[in-house]
Amino acid sequence: xxxxxxxxxxxxxxxxxxxxxxxxxxxxxxxxxxxxxxxxxxxxxxxxxxxxxxxxxxxxxxxxxxxxxxxxxxxxxxxxxxxxxxxxxxxxxxxxxxxxxxxxxxxxxxxxxxxxxxxxxxxxxxxxxxxxxxxxxxxxxxxxxxxxxxxxxxxxxxxxxxxxxxxxxxxxxxxxxxxxxxxxxxxxxxxxxxxxxxxxxxxxxxxxxxxxxxxxxxxxxxxxxxxxxxxxxxxxxxxxxxxxxxxxxxxxxxxxxxxxxxxxxxxxxxxxxxxxxxxxxxxxxxxxxxxxxxxxxxxxxxxxxxxxxxxxxxxxxxxxxxxxxxxxxxxxxxxxxxxxxxxxxxxxxxxxxxxxxxxxxxxxxxxxxxxxxxxxxxxxxxxxxxxxxxxxxx
Amino acid sequence: xxxxxxxxxxxxxxxxxxxxxxxxxxxxxxxxxxxxxxxxxxxxxxxxxxxxxxxxxxxxxxxxxxxxxxxxxxxxxxxxxxxxxxxxxxxxxxxxxxxxxxxxxxxxxxxxxxxxxxxxxxxxxxxxxxxxxxxxxxxxxxxxxxxxxxxxxxxxxxxxxxxxxxxxxxxxxxxxxxxxxxxxxxxxxxxxxxxxxxxxxxxxxxxxxxxxxxxxxxxxxxxxxxxxxxxxxxxxxxxxxxxxxxxxxxxxxxxxxxxxxxxxxxxxxxxxxxxxxxxxxxxxxxxxxxxxxxxxxxxxxxxxxxxxxxxxxxxxxxxxxxxxxxxxxxxxxxxxxxxxxxxxxxxxxxxxxxxxxxxxxxxxxxxxxxxxxxxxxxxxxxxxxxxxxxxxxxxxxxxxxxxxxxxxxxxxxxxxxxxxxxxxxxxxxxxxxxxxxxxxxxxxxxxxxxxxxxxxxxxxxxxxxxxxxxxxxxxxxxxxxxxxxxxxxxxxxxxxxxxxxxxxxxxxxxxxxxxxxxxxxxxxx
Numbered sequence: 001x002x003x004x005x006x007x008x009x010x011x012x013x014x015x016x017x018x019x020x021x022x023x024x025x026x027x028x029x030x031x032x033x034x035x036x037x038x039x040x041x042x043x044x045x046x047x048x049x050x051x052x053x054x055x056x057x058x059x060x061x062x063x064x065x066x067x068x069x070x071x072x073x074x075x076x077x078x079x080x081x082x083x084x085x086x087x088x089x090x091x092x093x094x095x096x097x098x099x100x101x102x103x104x105x106x107x108x109x110x111x112x113x114x115x116x117x118x119x120x121x122x123x124x125x126x127x128x129x130x131x132x133x134x135x136x137x138x139x140x141x142x143x144x145x146x147x148x149x150x151x152x153x154x155x156x157x158x159x160x161x162x163x164x165x166x167x168x169x170x171x172x173x174x175x176x177x178x179x180x181x182x183x184x185x186x187x188x189x190x191x192x193x194x195x196x197x198x199x200x201x202x203x204x205x206x207x208x209x210x211x212x213x214x215x216x217x218x219x220x221x222x223x224x225x226x227x228x229x230x231x232x233x234x235x236x237x238x239x240x241x242x243x244x245x246x247x248x249x250x251x252x253x254x255x256x257x258x259x260x261x262x263x264x265x266x267x268x269x270x271x272x273x274x275x276x277x278x279x280x281x282x283x284x285x286x287x288x289x290x291x292x293x294x295x296x297x298x299x300x301x302x303x304x305x306x307x308x309x310x311x312x313x314x315x316x317x318x319x320x321x322x323x324x325x326x327x328x329x330x331x332x333x334x335x336x337x338x339x340x341x342x343x344x345x346x347x348x349x350x351x352x353x354x355x356x357x358x359x360x361x362x363x364x365x366x367x368x369x370x371x372x373x374x375x376x377x378x379x380x381x382x383x384x385x386x387x388x389x390x391x392x393x394x
Numbered sequence: 395x396x397x398x399x400x401x402x403x404x405x406x407x408x409x410x411x412x413x414x415x416x417x418x419x420x421x422x423x424x425x426x427x428x429x430x431x432x433x434x435x436x437x438x439x440x441x442x443x444x445x446x447x448x449x450x451x452x453x454x455x456x457x458x459x460x461x462x463x464x465x466x467x468x469x470x471x472x473x474x475x476x477x478x479x480x481x482x483x484x485x486x487x488x489x490x491x492x493x494x495x496x497x498x499x500x501x502x503x504x505x506x507x508x509x510x511x512x513x514x515x516x517x518x519x520x521x522x523x524x525x526x527x528x529x530x531x532x533x534x535x536x537x538x539x540x541x542x543x544x545x546x547x548x549x550x551x552x553x554x555x556x557x558x559x560x561x562x563x564x565x566x567x568x569x570x571x572x573x574x575x576x577x578x579x580x581x582x583x584x585x586x587x588x589x590x591x592x593x594x595x596x597x598x599x600x601x602x603x604x605x606x607x608x609x610x611x612x613x614x615x616x617x618x619x620x621x622x623x624x625x626x627x628x629x630x631x632x633x634x635x636x637x638x639x640x641x642x643x644x645x646x647x648x649x650x651x652x653x654x655x656x657x658x659x660x661x662x663x664x665x666x667x668x669x670x671x672x673x674x675x676x677x678x679x680x681x682x683x684x685x686x687x688x689x690x691x692x693x694x695x696x697x698x699x700x701x702x703x704x705x706x707x708x709x710x711x712x713x714x715x716x717x718x719x720x721x722x723x724x725x726x727x728x729x730x731x732x733x734x735x736x737x738x739x740x741x742x743x744x745x746x747x748x749x750x751x752x753x754x755x756x757x758x759x760x761x762x763x764x765x766x767x768x769x770x771x772x773x774x775x776x777x778x779x780x781x782x783x784x785x786x787x788x789x790x791x792x793x794x795x796x797x798x799x800x801x802x803x804x805x806x807x808x809x810x811x812x813x814x815x816x817x818x819x820x821x822x823x824x825x826x827x828x829x830x831x832x833x834x835x836x837x838x839x840x841x842x843x844x845x846x847x848x849x850x851x852x853x854x855x856x857x858x859x860x861x862x863x864x865x866x867x868x869x870x871x872x873x874x875x876x877x878x879x880x881x882x883x884x885x886x887x888x889x890x891x892x893x894x895x896x897x898x899x900x901x902x903x904x905x906x907x908x909x910x911x912x913x914x915x916x917x918x919x
Contacts (some may be wrong), residue, residue, distance in 0.1 A: 005875045046756075105443075113523040115542060116518065116522060116523050119543060119545075120488060184520065218752045223438060229477065233883065234884070236878070240878035241876070241878045242875075245875045248870055252870075287820070288893070289887075290879065294872075297876075308863060312863075313860070327838075334778060335830050336828075338771075339830070340771070343770075343823055356822060
């Protein structure tokens with residue numbers, strides 16, 4: 001099979017319309033990318049079972065009993081038996097409990113600090129050799145701390161009450177009247193928090209087991225603070241990766257247009273991959289972000305092949321060399337697509353979501369790469385070469 | 395083609411050497427697999443507030459220490475960013491999970507004992523009052539200090555207990571064993587470089603172990619046959635026997651048959667830390683066997699009956715050290731003391747999250763299917779390459795290179811650099827695509843170069859050089875793009891970055907040059 005040399009067409013520059021359209025379509029789909037568990041928090045259960053069950057009924061009882069809105073269930077019959085994945089959104093009460101707990105701990109710190117100050121200044125006032133100036137200072141600081149203490153204590157107790165209010169849904173009434181000092185109160189709340197999370201998990205399982213027999217399950221829970229960290233960290237990683245890669249490209253080519261062409265190619269590629277994620281509902285997660293980063297490398301592979309072939313080789317016309325590069329480049333993309341397709345099919349059969357997300361994103365990106373490289377990048381490079389040779393002739 | 399000539403080619407020799415090294419690594423260290431493949435439990439822990447990397451390190455080490463103290467040495471503790479920690483138990487089950495949760499929840503029990511009486515405990519401490527100060531220099535010496543405050547009731551009790559006890563040691567225990575005996579090897583007992591006699595050593599240790607009515611009896615393991623009657627008769631009051639990990643198994647068995655709960659300590663912990671204190675003779679500074687961690691001496695002014703809530707424990711770094719080492723020793727000593735006084739508490743409060751559980755059979759299946767995935771994807775790629783080049787002499791080396799890169803990467807990552815988890819497997823499979831791409835570039839350059847005809851040898855060299863320019867450029871960009879991920883602290887996908895980087899490095903430095911050498915030799919003919 002021979003592909004015609006598209007660069008010999010008179011209006012080959014119009015090729016740029018294809019990736020432009022793809023980018024526009026992608027931009028429409030990008031907002032539709034679902035957020036994965038890692039980045040939004042929640043609980044994911046992977047269950048192997050042999051029994052059949054009523055999906056809608058399970059979903060209903062989960063939302064009702066757990067007090068959550070969003071529960072998604074996927075149910076796949078694979079070679080390993082039936083695998084059921086249940087994703088439950090972050091429980092608002094648990095999340096609020098965690099937040100209030102942090103607030104409570106901070107207020108405990110304040111109260112402890114004030115109590116410590118009070119006894120320190122009281123003790124210092126009793127010092128035998130104290131001067132009048134020191135005495136005044138101590139007295140002032142002491143009064144200060146004593147004045148602040150009641151408000152801080154009040155805040156601490158009110159935060160303790162909100163922690164208890166958050167968790168009471170799971171553990172029943174909690175009586176804090178016996179916790180008269182901060183240490184006891186602290187350990188009471190810490191225990192309540194662990195207890196509530198345990199009860200919540202037990203409840204999830206008991207609802208599920210009332211609908212099916214669970215043979216084996218694995219549970220993953222991503223807390224709000226953890227998901228916040230994931231979101232901020234991945235943003236950082238993506239930006240750094242892209243900037244670093246761009247710097248290396250500029251260093252290697254030391255020429256403006258080819259560098260821009262190569263970087264634009266990578267960017268187009270990632271945008272198309274993201275569009276694919278929106279279209280096929282592949283969640284944005286730690287794994288899919290890792291795959292996106294890999295695409296930077298992949299896409300530059302063909303871009304650099306093209307650029308060096310066209311600009312550094314001498315035989316034939318630039319258009320022939322570009323076509324030559326395309327034959328190699330399309331082959332490369334095809335090989336990678338085949339490799340990832342096998343992984344993709346395996347992931348569908350086995351429900352290993354890491355493989356699913358990585359392979360699906362890679363396939364979208366690699367398909368996008370074919371258009372990005374051979375319709376955008378090649379056009380820019382050929383135009384650049386034409387322009388410079390024309391300039392030389394003059 | 396001359397295969398013998400090929401074997402003399404340096405690039406091929408390097409490849410063979412690396413394969414040999416990888417085999418040695420795998421045989422010596424074995425392959426380590428991550429939680430996803432081995433099954434186990436991961437407990438996420440949120441810290442109350444963000445901490446800097448130094449404090450994070452402290453937290454990780456404290457958790458590790460506390461968990462291993464209870465005999466769970468397999469536990470991995472990893473810091474995620476600056477406010478999360480993962481505690482991982484490979485092969486863990488629900489029972490162990492409870493144990494770990496309890497260990498993490500509770501704190502150690504600090505007791506300061508003076509002359510057999512409890513002078514101060516962890517419960518007496520005012521929260522947040524325990525502070526280490528920066529080491530200070532006095533002449534050639536470096537002084538460390540830790541200050542703390544105790545509540546008023548405790549201050550009164552402390553004043554009474556220490557009254558008139560100037561220069562007595564305060565024996566500081568963290569989780570002192572009640573109702574226990576120690577069976578120590580004679581060599582451990584007299585291991586420190588002091589001229590102390592055996593009976594004197596035993597007397598000193600037993601004195602340090604006194605607490606109100608509870609004493610810790612010390613026996614010599616070497617004399618076990620002579621004293622086992624005595625030990626057996628003690629089992630009505632004593633429940634725990636502490637001995638060295640290196641103890642004679644028959645002694646351990648005998649003690650267990652006497653209904654003792656045996657606690658093993660490392661040989662280092664068994665050795666009492668005696669020192670010579672000038673004219674006052676030999677003193678004891680610590681003994682890991684009974685969790686006696688430090689023994690500072692009471693200064694005269696606090697033993698005169700005055701009630702005081704504020705105290706400082708201080709001392710000097712060993713004078714034999716160099717100045718820099720003294721600084722470090724002082725910092726270490728104050729850290730240690732702070733950790734004793736706080737009952738080994740973590741520097742910030744923690745909140746335990748819901749554990750993630752991965753059943754071991756599921757993990758094994760994951761591993762099996764990952765291996766199938768890697769092989770299947772390699773075969774599919776090979777098939778396409780065969781369709782393109784239709785020459786076994788080109789296709790076979792490409793396939794061999796793919797498989798070599800995969801297995802070399804896995805053996806390096808799985809033995810010395812980390813563990814093989816889902817991310818690593820995905821990275822290995824993904825990077826294989828890039829590896830094949832490089833070989834296609836090299837092959838096409840060679841085929842393209844050959845068509846030119848004239849000055850064949852120079853053409854071949856030039857093609858290879860051009861191909862390697864592309865290969866190296868792409869490799870450096872792939873590595874650079876992965877570096878932020880490698881250092882991100884996102885343990886879920888760090889393995890991915892690691893394996894991509896390693897595979898690319900192995901590819902460009904070892905396997906692809908070898909592939910290039912092979913191709914060169916082939917086209918020379």
